[in-house]
Amino acid sequence: MSTKHTAKCECSQLQRHRCKFQPVLPAILQKGPAFVKPKFGKATKSVADQAAVKRIFPNTYGLPEITFVKGANSAVAKKAVRVGVVLSGGQAPGGHNVIGGLLDGLKKANPKNKLFGFLGGPSGIVENKWVEITPALMKDYRNTGGFDLIQSGRTKIETDEQLKAAKDNLIANKMDALVVVGGDDSNTNACVIAEYLKQQGVDISVIGVPKTIDGDLKNKQIETSFGFDTATKIYAELVGNICRDVNSARKYWHFIRLMGRSASHITLEVAFKTHPNAVLIGEEVLAKKMTLGQIVDNLAQLIAKRAKAGKNYGVVLVPEGLIEFIPEMKELISALNDSLADNEAELSKMNTVAEKKAFILSKLPAKLADLMRSLPEGIASQLMLDRDPHGNVQVSLIETEKLLVEMIRTKLAEMKKAGKYNGKFAAITHFFGYEGRCGVPSTFDANYTYALGYNAAVLALNKCSGYLSSVRKLTKKAQDWECGGIPLTMMMNIERRKGKEKPVIKKALVELKGEPFKHLAKNRDLWAVEDLYVFPGPIQYFGPAEITDMTTYTLLLEQGKKVK
Structure with missing residues (x-):
């Protein structure tokens, strides 16, 4: 369902000048997708819990790492493609440049290629709300902060109904690829969608882009997540x-x-x-x-x-997150996470905080119940009541x-x-906190996010699915950065969420x-x-x-x- 684009804001003098800034692409990408070939490395395995992760992702587990090298690749330009992009999770400086790089990479390969932004985060895929992102629309958002071009959201596409709705809408809109811009949870969800589509025999690629100001989505292949520098x-x-x-x-x-x-x-x-x-x-x-x-x-x-x-x-x-690292508090939080998940139905029937607290205290081991009672009332209430969509304590509160x-x-x-x-x-x-999430991206982040988006376009055009866009050697000049893709399953391990063992990016x-x-x-x-x-x-x-x-x-x- 096409939605009229309504995001509009006044431009500051800085924004007007910043829109004119042209990010520096890594040299490997500068001639365009038709001059880049994927070089496949060895098969990979997850960072931990290999047997469990492989069992959950049989169709996308073990993919090889990809490094882009120079070479003629005219096949990526022959057929016009349609690609969707979604911003997922909290904002991070540079999100608009990811979209700009993605758009430019697609248009460089074939001017008939089209990019569509799903609105309001992953829920936009399930609810089929989108807008076509054209060069004219993109013009005023280049090198700006925020996610206001298509907004974001924290919906997880994980139930059978959600996955089927997402699949049906992607097919109905004739999408060839979906790019998910997000953090560890969002890219875990991207891996779930990629696996589901493979299982269903649907030829739609799913590619992730590493986003989070927190800096906790990184490894040897993903040197930093975008937004961390600016924030x-x-x-x-x-x-x-x-x-x-x-x-x-x-x-x-x-x-x-x-x-x-x-x-x-x-x-x-x-x-x-x-x-x-x-x-x-x-x-x-x-x-x-x-x-x-x-x-x-x-x-x-x-x-x-x-x-x-x-x-x-x-x-x-x-x-x-300090309070989570204090061993006695960490033990209490873990017990609360499990107890609240196990007793969700009973708690929903209770009307007062005092009633809920008394009930939970009765479910905790004596040592942890005493610790809970020793905390100031406000802290105790925050630990018990303020939960994120995954059922965990919202440490920011x-x-x-x-x-x-x-x-x-x-x-x-x-x-x-x-x-x-x-x-x-x-x-x-x-x-x-929020002061840093939507700032005008630094030059590093403006270059990095543009390269991540352009790189994601190259992955999509080469029909790579289940990969995270990877740009490396980041302490060098931008033109010397290396590009490619890292299998999402390679970063997975098993963690306890809402009282259950689930695969997540470590x-x-x-x-x-x-x-x-x-x-x-x-x-x-x-x-x-x-x-x-x-x-x-x-x-x-x-x-x-x-x-x-x-x-x-x-x-x-x-x-x-x-x-x-």
């Missing part, structure tokens, strides 16, 4: 501004929680860019089996140490920074009575033996006591390449580059 630069500007305010006023402690879901990549990258006094990394907390009390004690000791030096101020970065401040204040009062602290503690809390967490964390460990003691704040300022879109084209410290460190 961390936006957050770093805000944190840097607070660092400068702290250094000017010298009377407040700022506790800043940063988006990032279950991984601490954003917090780590922002720390590199700003040098705060304390950086909590959830993965380290888990590895050291730290309790909530130990985290509070450590921060209280730091605050006391700085107060002794006359510094009653500082900046603390807190990852969004848990105000961990406020919990820490409350507990630190109590601890400092105890220390003051014992004569171990004689400072002043005034705290301000922040959460930076999340990439901060590696404590990796170079980025080692860099933090080497410098954080100095940052703790000295005021070595860095003020990165806003993203630069015009000027020297060393400023406009810079990428993340995380990526540089992971690829063996030296950073200050």
Whole structure:
């Protein structure tokens, strides 16, 4: 069902100039799809749980990796094709450039090729709501933030009815391929759709594109997800501004929680860019089996140490998913996930929060029930009631920074009575999340997303299905990037969701033996006591390449580059 396009917004001066920016394509793609051939590598296997993943995806498991090489490939231009694209999950800077690259790649192969955007996320496929994306329509959205061209959504196409409706609508609209732009859950869903279509004997390719500002969709083949670079630069500007305010006023402690879901990549990258006094990394907390009390004690000791030096101020970065990494809290959350899933019908009949809480407490082991009772009422309610579409705790709604401040204040009062602290503690809390999701993409992300979209077009034209668009060697200049496709099943493992074992793309967490964390460990003691704040300022879109084209410290460190 064709829908009239209504997305419209006023253009700023920056947007008007930014629309004129022409992303740099990797050299391998510059002549067009008809001059690119896929080179197939060895058969692959999933990152874990190989037998289970293969059983679930018998038609798409074991596909070879693809690298694009130069070579005549006129077959991709002979038949006009129709390709659908859908944006899935949370927004990330650069989504419009994925669509722009996809459109340009298709049109370069054959001007008669057509691109259609499904509206409102995956539900648009099931409900058959779409708009044709033409060069004229695309014109005002190039190099802009947001997903407003076709919007996004979090619907998962997983039931038999949804899969059949998606298949029927793709066939009815004569689609040759579907491109799913999303994170780990969305691309897991893309793999499910690809497998279903193969099983049904339907010749429609499904290709994923790695999107998430959280930075947790990456591996050796997918070096970073798009949007991470831009989002961390936006957050770093805000944190840097607070660092400068702290250094000017010298009377407040700022506790800043940063988006990032279950991984601490954003917090780590922002720390590199700003040098705060304390950086909590959830993965380290888990590895050291730290309790909530130990985290509070450590921060209280730091605050006391700085107060002794006359510094009653500082900046603390807190990852969004910290509470999940505290072993005692992780155990509680896991038990809650299972208990809430198992008793969903009974809970739906209850009218009050108190009634639901009492019921759940009765289902938990005594140790975990006591822990639940010890938490502030607001935190306990958030753990129990605020769930995401997958049935898991919505960590973004848990105000961990406020919990820490409350507990630190109590601890400092105890220390003051014992004569171990004689400072002043005034705290301000922040959460930076949505501020970073729809920013104007940095030059790195503008180039990267355009290449990912164009690369996805080449995969579609070569009838590759069950692949994730992959652009690699990202610390080099954009023209030197390598392109190809990675089998989606290659990144799969089995995890527990809503009380059941399900295949999902494995999340990439901060590696404590990796170079980025080692860099933090080497410098954080100095940052703790000295005021070595860095003020990165806003993203630069015009000027020297060393400023406009810079990428993340995380990526540089992971690829063996030296950073200050």
